[in-house]
Amino acid sequence: MHTDAPQPLDVRITAIGTYVPSRILTNDELSRIVDTSDEWIIKRTGIRERRIAAVDEYCSDLCFGAVRDLLARYPGALEEVEHILVATSTPDTVFPSMAARVQGEFGIQGCGAADLQAACAGFESGIQLASGLIAAGLHRKILVIGAETLSKITDYTDRTTCILFGDGAGAVLMEAGSPGAMLGTLARSEGAGAHLLYRSALAPAIAGLPVTPSGCIVQEGREVYKWALTRVPKGIGQLLGRTGLSEADIDWFVPHSANLRMIEAICERSGLSPERTLTSAEYCGNTSAASIPLALDAGVRDGRVRPGHTLLLYGFGGGLTEAAVVLRWTLESVR
Template sequence: MSHASITAFGAYVPQRILSNADLERIVDTSDEWIVQRTGIHERRVASEGEFCSDLCFAAVRDMQARFGSVLTDVDFILVATSTPDTFFPSMSSRVQAEFGIEACGAADIQAACAGFVTALQLANGLLLTGAHRKILVIGAETLTKVTDYTDRTTCILFGDGAGAALLERTQEGAFLGSHVSTTGESGHQLYRSSLSPSILGMPITANGKIIQNGREVYKWAVSQLPKGISAILQRYGYTAADLDWFVPHSANMRIIDSVCDKTGIPIEKTLSSIAEYGNTSAASIPLALDLAMKDGRIKPGDLVLLYGFGGGLTEAGLLMRWTL
């Protein structure tokens, strides 16, 4: 059986910073309230002419610059995003074209905030079949383009960014186990509006903005995530004390604090990108890993639990050994 590991990594965030002070001038809010409720200090905003594909390209170029990655033999590309420039052509096909990769499959993954971990799980499965040898996985979002800046409860949350990981077949695998769960009956608590009505009661709108019932999403997350985390650790013979790092989706520090308290994972062992970049959905986990790589916190051999959760409502956990 073949094995898979992450062999290179890159990230990118736009230059423009949207601080809490900036938001105070847009809606009725305050820096103190935002930090207390979410843990966010600032977030990045893509420029008017900067889109999801541009963020993908920049994250891959960062990976090439840092690791000297060769992409000509990549045989599949997976991009996790809820904010593509276009639904087709896909962002993955745009990446293929940008870097001139031949004989390569391409698909976008729409699993919202669980997207990056879901894409890693799928890439690992493709590598384990033996049909593929090298897969590029990207999580990228331009959420500020679909944020309603008249809604003070959601506009404080979202930012833009991207992260890229290269997965290859290796002699010893880094992926130890995974967990997935979906609570689709509660999907109407967090959604991007569209023209289509739903049996769940989502209103018909045409503005394409994010709509969230924050209270209900919080209740779901703090009740469901501890169950999933305990399940994956028990299934593969580990405990919370064995983890070197826990990397949840950076949705809200109150959620992360509650989950850590319920699972026994020390908050000091948690990696997050929430303070610097806000909630970047599919990009939040790779951005948190990137911050930890740059300041030397995460090291080769560390036992890491990635855990994405959000719109759907979906969960995706991945237990792995860090290899970079």
């Protein structure tokens, strides 16, 4: 590590919790819906199954489940929370926000609440925003949640997308405290590629190009894949340079679990070890804003992620948007 590396912000993660729906959708089940197979899906994506929300289960319910898990493992964690941020592309309602629903569900008094939408980079964007608010002295304790019910906006006649997406949620508590743990961040977007991955809403076109008005996820998978393999390794190099770290200093790489084959290629191009990479896609599918907290918590629960480890969290996707965080882990494992 370079001696001139920036000093970490006095902000750290002090609790974590996750939730996934009980229903499992396997590759074999999908092969009875569209022209695909378990072998074909695993070979191209590494995904074996994904969790699917019940008909009457929505994004807010997944948020509640993740926060309840956090509370069960870290009793009293919500005391004196001053703000809630929820990253999601699939809210039950545009307003009220999912963050306001969480505030109401858990009776957190005197607490601000807001949703943010940065697609697959949403959770890391939430961490960045929370870190800035805490470092500026505006708040001391913020709950950040990434939650998605992507199955509700997936076209199950389109085999290029329906094999990928699943549902889940993850929550972390961020607090002011020393020693500091936030080592560096990166955020950028390329809106010129917005038409490559979108969910249509009111507008009939994006950047002058007509969109499919189905309300479901639409993507040019090959183009998004090429963009990620170009931009993410470059972003990793830039972020490590800013923090004075090398690839060898990263104990765990936690990328957005879009596609395990994509992650393998990103590791190869960036010099990071696949064996030191945490993912959630194999058994949860691509859960967008929830994929990184799901992967991170799996590592916390089984003891792979330990206090003192240096983590690189990197989200990327619709926008086209990237957001990344390098942090020092300070939280003891609590199952």
